[in-house]
Amino acid sequence: MIAITRRTLLTAAAASPLAGLRVPFAGAAEPPRVLVLVELNGGNDGLNTVIPYADPAYARARPRLAVPRDQVLPLDERLGLHPALAPLLPAWQAGELGIALGVGYPRPNRSHFRSIEIWNSASGAEEALQQGWLHRVLTEAGTPANFTAQGIVLGGPEGPLAGSALSPVVLGDPRQLHEAAGLPGAGAAGAANPALAHILATRARLQGTAREIERRLRAGPELTTVFPKGELGRQLRQAALLIAAGVEASVFKLQHSGYDTHARQAARHAALLAELAEGLAAFRLALREAGAWRRTLVATYAEFGRRVAENASGGSDHGSAAPHFLLGGRLRGGLLGEQPPLDDLEAGDLRHRLDFRRLYASLAGDWLGLPPAPASLGRHKPLALLA
């Protein structure tokens, strides 16, 4: 009789853990720049992340949720970080942490699904597009000669990478690489059936990418940095390994879940922010050690922030604009844009001050070297992100 158990499945799936890593790129040209997108899934409470602590309207709007002023980590005389974000302070002091303030879009949609679709595709609030914004920019511009058109998804759906331009590969578990490299490569040719064509195309792409990644990892460095436990720490560690090894991918997509804090938010949100900050701090250390930090840039995004006023359940409901983090070795750190004022709200929500497509245009243009101000991102002028 046949036993299907967890242990035996893992044995089959995990034939070869990633091991025996060595030094890469002796004498080779510097590998391409890498963009790491971290989705804060559920909609992060921006006001309790980057806190307008000096504004009395903040504590008034949140009798139970407001972080006490003496616990806020001040960034300047008006804004400060939630105390759980303390692990990010060294990067802030080194000028490697940027905070884009009040990021959002006009006529904000407060549905998780619709709004993340808007963020993923960089569409307007009223148009529905299937493909991710990176696919759209690359399709519009044509892939530049020196650009690696490969994306790797380590958490959640393909999101901003969706579409063919980045050939996104979803790799949930590093132990599966070896299995993937050994797959049959039969392609989708001749499959009229879209379900089967999808399976065959996924398989062929996976096999090709896995073979390439294996080859790179064999030559890559070892990481000594300890990452926090949990799903985000696992994804960040995996991304660090792949980047340090010079795996040819220009975009990584990660996901940190749990931000939809409608009830009893305080402790949960603090734990989420601590996990995020510790993870990003470890990521920075690991890539500095590997000599890859100056070609790496991390950006967070989410479908929306939360309402200004707390709700009656000790939580916060879906809102609009929110701050987002940028982190990188060549970044010009500091605050980007301005904090939306608490006395000029739109239906109880912050008015956005920075269009998310302008931030995207900066990531694509200033960082990835794609053409500036593409039409697919609304012709927004890029911000100067780099030092």
Add this chain to the structure above:
Amino acid sequence: MMSLPAILPVLRCLLLAAAVLLPAQAAALAPEEARHLLARTGFSATPAEIAVLAGLSRPAAVERILAAAAAQAAAGAVTAPPGWTADGPPPRAAGLSEIERLALRDRLREEGRELKAWWLREMLATAAPLTEVMTLFWHGHFTSSLAKVKAPNLLFRQNALLRRHALGNFATLLRAIARDPAMLLYLDNARSRRLAPNENFARELLELFTLGGGRYAEADLKEAARAFTGWSVDAASGAFRFRAAWHDGGDKEILGRRGAFGGEEVIDLLLARPETAETIVAKLWRQFVSDEPDDAEVQRLAALFRDGGYEIRPLLAALLAGDAFWAAENRGRLVKSPVDLIVGTLRLFALPPFDQPGGDARDLAWLSRRLGQDLFDPPDVKGWPGGTAWITGASLLDRQALITRITGGARQADFFDRWAAALPEPWQDASAATLLLLPLQPVDAAVLDRRTSGALLRSLLADPVYQVK
């Protein structure tokens, strides 16, 4: 003389009778057609199940499956649930010491695992798999999760509710789910009150459960949220409780109508809109036919559904008897869900979920989760996206590993040899056996022999075509 509305049902019967007389409808099912119907309405098709349906007409075969599923839904699950599911009140952490709290957390985690394993055992054991397919369909539509609700007994009761109405009446199901304690906790309505309405339930009621996104205004949902204030859960009994003092009895304007609406009236308004039936029909199309619903057919079936008072069984009968369901281009056009793959394979070969000390159906629940379908814990309120989204690089590898585990090694080779040898004579032909396991011709596997063998079956299971249904 009958009025037009009165004559409509008669006309419909006549049309149905005419449809039955059409050649394709009346012809006896070929084995691969019986297999198609079984694989889509159940988890797999065994030779014995195919033998029962082969020879029936399409409508007769569909009717037979629907009748069995409806009877089972009314009778309830065949597998005994864990003992704790009978408990009344939801667990409460308030007032507990730290040690008690940790003990409660461990207990709930254990109960959650038992609940997931129980449902998988039910899927394996039932003689009417469509009951479970439809219960799972509604679980993916009216989502709630253990992770949020933290009360396995309430999730069990919700599962029983979904099964009871699985092939019954959608309007009744919608009214019941709006009072379901697990749902009220999952979407935060249990805390919603007049002075601080929580919009979460009202939003998903409009966007996901009925009308669909973009078919209402933000103002409609804010007003709907007011109408559901006070729809709460009694902490002592775990039952629905209307808290009159929390309810906002004022006038609301919803979807162009004005009145002192309560939750019941909001549901009536939603059921009166054509979009609601379209949402459900399109979703059932994706479940049973293809990822690309035919708009005209969806409109036609939605009108039938709404005019028929939202009865689910006749809708399924019309969908499954329709030309699109049987069309050649729609065979093998749906990706198997993780549950389809796991439960279907075990049912087909009559494999037990466990056969060694310490192993049990919990391992299957773990497997399903790893493949992307964690029962009682959908990824978010939208449920499982399904379709081609089931297949990522990672899940494809895990599916391959599962098949390798089932087919690889000497003991397995022996098992499949014996299974192949025991097949009835028609399936001893290799090309017939190919159609038993796969909806289309294989991509990798080469069918070189004329006779079925264990080795052939194993290579067919490993073929990518085994991942579609």
